[in-house]
Amino acid sequence: MNALFEKLDGGLTGIRLYGIAPPKLASDPERLHEIAAQQVARVRMLAPEGLVVYDIQDEPGRSGQARPFPFLPTVDPQVYAHDGLAELAIPKIVYRCVGAEPREAFSSWIDTVHAAAGRHLSVFVGAPRGRSRSPGLTLDEAYSLARAAPNLVLGGIAIAERHVAKEDEHQRMLAKQDHGCRFFITQSVYDAASTKSLLSDYALSLQAYGRSPVPVVLTFSPCGSVRTLELMKWLGIAFPRWLENELRHSADPLQRSIDLCESVFTDVQDYAREKQLPIGINVESVSIRKSEIDASVELYRRLSSRLGG
Amino acid sequence: MNALFEKLDGGLTGIRLYGIAPPKLASDPERLHEIAAQQVARVRMLAPEGLVVYDIQDEPGRSGQARPFPFLPTVDPQVYAHDGLAELAIPKIVYRCVGAEPREAFSSWIDTVHAAAGRHLSVFVGAPRGRSRSPGLTLDEAYSLARAAPNLVLGGIAIAERHVAKEDEHQRMLAKQDHGCRFFITQSVYDAASTKSLLSDYALSLQAYGRSPVPVVLTFSPCGSVRTLELMKWLGIAFPRWLENELRHSADPLQRSIDLCESVFTDVQDYAREKQLPIGINVESVSIRKSEIDASVELYRRLSSRLGG
Numbered sequence: 001m002n003a004l005f006e007k008l009d010g011g012l013t014g015i016r017l018y019g020i021a022p023p024k025l026a027s028d029p030e031r032l033h034e035i036a037a038q039q040v041a042r043v044r045m046l047a048p049e050g051l052v053v054y055d056i057q058d059e060p061g062r063s064g065q066a067r068p069f070p071f072l073p074t075v076d077p078q079v080y081a082h083d084g085l086a087e088l089a090i091p092k093i094v095y096r097c098v099g100a101e102p103r104e105a106f107s108s109w110i111d112t113v114h115a116a117a118g119r120h121l122s123v124f125v126g127a128p129r130g131r132s133r134s135p136g137l138t139l140d141e142a143y144s145l146a147r148a149a150p151n152l153v154l155g156g157i158a159i160a161e162r163h164v165a166k167e168d169e170h171q172r173m174l175a176k177q178d179h180g181c182r183f184f185i186t187q188s189v190y191d192a193a194s195t196k197s198l199l200s201d202y203a204l205s206l207q208a209y210g211r212s213p214v215p216v217v218l219t220f221s222p223c224g225s226v227r228t229l230e231l232m233k234w235l236g237i238a239f240p241r242w243l244e245n246e247l248r249h250s251a252d253p254l255q256r257s258i259d260l261c262e263s264v265f266t267d268v269q270d271y272a273r274e275k276q277l278p279i280g281i282n283v284e285s286v287s288i289r290k291s292e293i294d295a296s297v298e299l300y301r302r303l304s305s306r307l308g309g
Numbered sequence: 310m311n312a313l314f315e316k317l318d319g320g321l322t323g324i325r326l327y328g329i330a331p332p333k334l335a336s337d338p339e340r341l342h343e344i345a346a347q348q349v350a351r352v353r354m355l356a357p358e359g360l361v362v363y364d365i366q367d368e369p370g371r372s373g374q375a376r377p378f379p380f381l382p383t384v385d386p387q388v389y390a391h392d393g394l395a396e397l398a399i400p401k402i403v404y405r406c407v408g409a410e411p412r413e414a415f416s417s418w419i420d421t422v423h424a425a426a427g428r429h430l431s432v433f434v435g436a437p438r439g440r441s442r443s444p445g446l447t448l449d450e451a452y453s454l455a456r457a458a459p460n461l462v463l464g465g466i467a468i469a470e471r472h473v474a475k476e477d478e479h480q481r482m483l484a485k486q487d488h489g490c491r492f493f494i495t496q497s498v499y500d501a502a503s504t505k506s507l508l509s510d511y512a513l514s515l516q517a518y519g520r521s522p523v524p525v526v527l528t529f530s531p532c533g534s535v536r537t538l539e540l541m542k543w544l545g546i547a548f549p550r551w552l553e554n555e556l557r558h559s560a561d562p563l564q565r566s567i568d569l570c571e572s573v574f575t576d577v578q579d580y581a582r583e584k585q586l587p588i589g590i591n592v593e594s595v596s597i598r599k600s601e602i603d604a605s606v607e608l609y610r611r612l613s614s615r616l617g618g
Contacts, residue, residue: 193551240505245513
């Protein structure tokens with residue numbers, strides 16, 4: 001059996017993922033082919049246990065601030081994962097923004113999954129909290145409809161930054177486990193303390209309810225410029241002030257960022273080990289600059305070697 | 310020359326202090342004598358380079374919450390340091406709440422210091438920010454009046470928790486240096502990230518203005534019970550949620566707290582070393598329970614051994 005499913009089924013530590021966004025929809029066919037070929041080569045070289053394919057949606061008014069980069073629609077992640085990257089035989093974890101999706105389209109996709117052979121992996125993303133009148137499904141509706149496809153293995157997102165403000169993210173994690181989530185993926189971790197705080201409350205509530213943890217996959221991304229930093233902050237990623245200062249004032253912010261990611265990871269890993277929580281890694285590049293993509297390869301290797309087991 | 314003055318004059322790392330509060334004013338003379346004898350014995354055993362004597366004032370409405378312990382006035386710290394603890398020959402750093410003191414009393418104390426032999430050490434504490442109609446001096450007034458006694462060596466308080474909210478504590482530190490402060494003392498450090506953030510902004514602004522750092526003495530105190538935790542939070546000390554969980558759920562919170570203090574110290578020390586900032590330690594017991602005082606002795610020894618140099 002594939003290493004990823006083995007770790008998911010056993011609730012084991014050590015899951016290794018690499019994450020990509022699909023190419024822009026406006027790319028011409030030749031360029032699309034080229035991007036896919038590069039991604040295939042990169043993923044083959046790294047040989048992660050699974051590939052995360054993001055669903056990038058426009059989110060007008062997120063955090064009330066102007067988006068630092070323009071939004072350009074991408075190829076549908078499901079289509080890209082299974083057609084564009086068909087050559088890659090590894091499991092693909094495809095994000096799906098259900099908050100933007102009508103019920104009929106979602107149900108028909110669930111039917112397709114059910115009819116297909118083998119297990120499929122997906123992470124549902126709801127509409128941002130507090131956003132009224134989302135055009136699509138709520139997360140709960142999507143989880144209910146997804147029961148029709150027992151071969152669909154679900155993961156959920158877990159956001160430490162949200163936990164700082166609301167202190168209920170661990171309860172949301174348990175509720176997602178009730179809905180069938182078998183693992184969690186965080187957004188990029190630059191704030192060790194808030195991540196440890198979420199893991200702490202998660203561990204305490206598992207203990208209180210006599211439940212078992214599922215793997216928490218920690219996402220890391222290099223940050224090589226002030227523009228990438230601004231984008232990541234806009235996306236809701238928290239940077240402790242000293243760490244942001246390091247990135248802003250370093251002679252080589254890209255190398256500094258991967259050193260910092262490594263030390264943040266080590267800190268969180270030590271804590272998770274103490275709490276006997278299974279963790280994993282997911283490395284992605286938020287930016288499409290070659291230097292940052294190359295850095296994500298180096299970061300994947302470093303974290304993967306620290307992850308052990 | 311005494312090690313403390315040597316390090317202060319040279320702006321060196323490695324200052325070691327121990328901190329105590331004076332006994333309650335209501336204690337009978339015999340009890341006062343007993344407390345002083347115990348403190349003298351403890352300080353002699355630890356042999357710090359200096360002794361911090363706090364000035365505990367009632368602060369009605371601090372943080373708008375009820376004080377978890379009742380306020381009881383103490384012996385005047387200046388009187389206690391020099392009379393009660395007369396046997397201790399080491400330098401004493403006496404806190405002075407100038408925000409509660411009339412100008413005449415303060416000026417007459419400055420005259421006394423000026424007339425006295427040798428160097429004296431003090432840390433002025435202003436009225437809490439935003440508190441209008443303080444009965445006493447502002448910090449700036451006190452610093453100006455203090456110039457009349459050049460043998461008075463001043464330290465200032467530096468509060469990382471305040472920096473999180475206002476992001477100007479490093480500027481306040483530079484202004485205090487302009488006013489003659491030769492070192493800083495923090496409140497108890499349980500939040501490594503906010504302390505590193507303050508040190509980061511301090512280092513960057515020193516660099517921007519071409520100035521030299523003065524020693525930043527980091528205070529640490531054991532926390533052996535939920536009551537002590539509540540008191541420390543009321544005093545304005547920040548605990549990352551995961552760390553507060555550790556203290557609340559540990560089978561032995563006291564030992565856990567000194568282990569955590571040690572790892573927080575190591576984290577901040579590594580960062581300060583990288584930034585070439587001189588640091589020091591100050592260990593105190595916020596509580597008067599024997600177990601917590603004993604733990605402060607163990608903590609002093611552990612941090613002192615890590616401090617090196």
